[in-house]
Amino acid sequence: MTARTPLVIGLDCGTGGARAIVSDLAGTVRGMATRPYPTSFPRPGWAEQKPTDWWRAACEAVREAVSLAGAAPEDILAISADGTSSTLVALDEAGAPIGPAILWMDSRASAQARRMTACGDPALSRCRAGVSSEWMIPRILWLKENEPEIFDRARWFVEMADYISFRLSGRLTLGLNQATNRWFHGGLQGGWPTEFFARIGLAGITDRFPADVLSLGAPIGPIAPLVADAMGLGRNTLVVCGGTDAYVAMVGLDVCEPGRTAFITGSSHLVLCMTDRADEVPGLFGPHPDCVVSGLYVLEGGQVSSGSIIKWWHDHFGIALSEGEDPYAAMMRRAADIPIGADGLVALDFWQGNRNPYTDYDLQGAIWGLTLKHSPDHMLRALIESVAYGTENILRTLAANDVPVTSLTACGGSVRSRFLLQMHADVSGLPISVPKVSEATAFGSAIVAAVGAGAFRDLPEAASAMVSEDFVIEPDAEAGARYAPVFEDYRATHAALAPLMHAKARGNPMPT
Template identity: 70%
Template sequence: MSANAYVIGLDGGTGGARALMSDLDGNVVAMATHEYDTTFPKPGWAEQTPSDWWRAACVAVRKLIVTANVPVSQIWSICADGTSSTLVALDEQGEPTMPAILWMDNRASLQARRMLQTNDPALRRTRLGVSSETGIPKILWLKENRPDIYRRSRWFVEMADYLALKLTGKLTLGHNQITNRWFYDGRRGGWPERFFARIGLDGITERFPSTILPLGAPIGRITPEAAEAMGLSRETTVVCGGTDAYVAMLGLNVCAAGRTAFITGSSHLVLPMTDKDIEVPGIFGPHPDCVIPGLFVMEGGQVSSGSVIRWWHDHIGKALKPGEDAYAAMMREAAEIPIGADGLVALDFWQGNRNPYTDYDLQGAMWGMTLKHTPAHMLRALVESVAYGTQNILQTLADNGVPIETMVICGGATRSPFLLQMHADVAGIPIVVPKVLEATAFGSAIAAAVGAGLHGSLVEAAAHMVREETVVAPDMAAHRRYAEVFSYYKDTYQALHPLMHRMARRGEEAPAAEDVPHPAAGHVSA
């Protein structure tokens, strides 16, 4: 092991690329970011441009190297993770045939429902519903709705695989993401070919790269072109990454049975590590060997959590608080509102529900409005809805024999003492805050160290490099008050989900805007 070795973790996030450099003891030397855009062509759709990812990644790494002031000869390896279930379609030359379909895009809800109706054994890790966010429903949607693009698409990969391709020139699939998102099960024969044929994707695995690598495995040397674009040495080793949140488990040292990661950001994820092959209705998993060989990961997630708060900030908060830190100001006012928001109840299903309902026809809601209520009340109710969504997952796990006693957190919520305390109070459990809060990029750096042979295993590297900073203890009196409002949250779902389904069917039946004749286009109106 070199005393002067450094590694880079590259996180392809929802809002931009984040690069982090660490030494082998877990000391972060520098971080850099560069943003890219998301477009929303239709309600429920979300797309990004893969070339934007690569451009942002190169800018972020170049800025990182300048900030760190470390000789590039001492940077041994780089590993890239990506947002989960962001589908990339590539032609024969490895160029995208269309914009990437972002993880939060739920256009494939109909295909996901049809897949569930097969009741195929391949669905054992998603019994209550197939997530329309995941890659296979999106590929099926593409075949059925954009056959021309489907025919031109030789390969299908995820965001992390695309970044690995740009770094190495090699087409690979990460074992991590195909296990937790593409129905791959290495313990049960790999790809479920018969299931794919049943849903109309016969032969689809021929369009998946045949090289499948585990998290932390070396892919090869960086290409000269990528090295020049990033400012790295041509001797840099590129290491296989995976799904962002699962890679973050390394950055939180959630590498042993009984430990749980709590990933917060645009979406929230609760990821318990277990040594038991146990199914929990409404929770995805258990996903075998996709982070640590021999162990399983359970997954409960919220599609829109931090993104709901971001929406409020962008459309309302900045207008209400011009000329100051709108985020801090609006959260400060929300914190002054009492628990329960004086009778306002909200649902956090703005892009559907991933767990425990796995229903992408659900929408956000708020009720209880009176003339007493202010925008601060509304924000308080929205923030509480996010915490109740997390508690709904934790309760589902506990009711099925997987109690969560503590969680190690990372992501956006760590920047707000108000949000941290609310999550601890609503859940009624301690939340551990690590020293390095950017656990996803840090997890990729840990994987990079292992792939370059600088640490012996992912377990060893995480134990050596990750350190805990503080523990947020729950206020159990507040927990009891939140529990009453949480019951309203669950009852609101029960009352409204039939109406939401009716609205979703109405949206499916309405003609798309571009299909409606317009007089200006040369049509004659009556």
């Protein structure tokens, strides 16, 4: 009898849908499938999704990926799921969701986040720039203050990834990864800052967090029998603790050693530096201990709106302007034909606020410099450049604080466009490496599953064995010199417009 190949599954529940990857232990992807789910925007700045939509998409994506891989149920050693960061799910006593989940990009908790920042508690040491309204604790406080009936009904508060793991296994846990980088947990040597929670009005809230806080790659337990049948998996398949999508992507990019930096692109962009230093960087989040690799730290800088801006353009204008060509390809081609600087247009990428380095969710998008010379293609070019300048703003913050970044390892939507990758490389002056498996988040979850199944000693060993490089984009120094003054215009535009945006967001008269 021919021996079967052991396989693992990574399940990425992202902003737009679920993606499942089936991989062998050498890093060869055997099958991949995706299923979309919708987002609703009931009010300006709000964003919600239905957990039932996640679960339907997850089951369908896993079943199709297993079928495409030609895998027998008993071939699947383990499965691990990641989810969007700080997507809040309130569960009742029976573990059923109470209403829609509050999606990561939702900014309704800005006031709660500002109050937390102002309290100056020692628990805020890893977010000196300010508490993000995207994080879980401001959202839970918002629920208490604005929807007390939901808050009172909620027995448990969990992340998207924890909910998916619960549905897979029947065991309710909380991932140390997301608890450390989004819930103020102190890592392996720390714990919950209960005095801080009491200070902000959430005394006793940890009783509504799952008691079992597990490290990335820790086994949760066997898959629930009915789920195994629904997904086409064997009943001995192990469910392994996952985490926040971008942090799991670090594993899929082999960014598991100090000095390496991940560049995760998609609806939002993230720059994640692995470091062995516990030094804070003003304007960035972290360093978060133990949230990916035990004993190491992650520094985080991110943009709330990046790929989502490009998608917005596509949805409203891209198809109409594509003239029969693939809309995204047509958009990138037309934008590439516009000169650097978009003939004087300057845009801001703060369409859902700014995460880093300003941590200001009252900021909004903007574009100025318009004349009758400009076309829609100029506007698209300026919007795309604003995304690259937002990334550069984070990299400049790292450089100003003696955190060396010599290269970026990228994944996500941007890697499908050489134009976008080249722009980021030129603006930053850094080479950008792209691995062979560009869907690094789902692939990272597959690597995490392999570690949980015992196939490798730890995440660094597994990532080194399973990840390989595809190509590198080198920066063009001449183009970089032309981008540099426009980047300074970008920063000056923020400084000039921030007071107006703050006044508008808070219902105050415009400053004169």
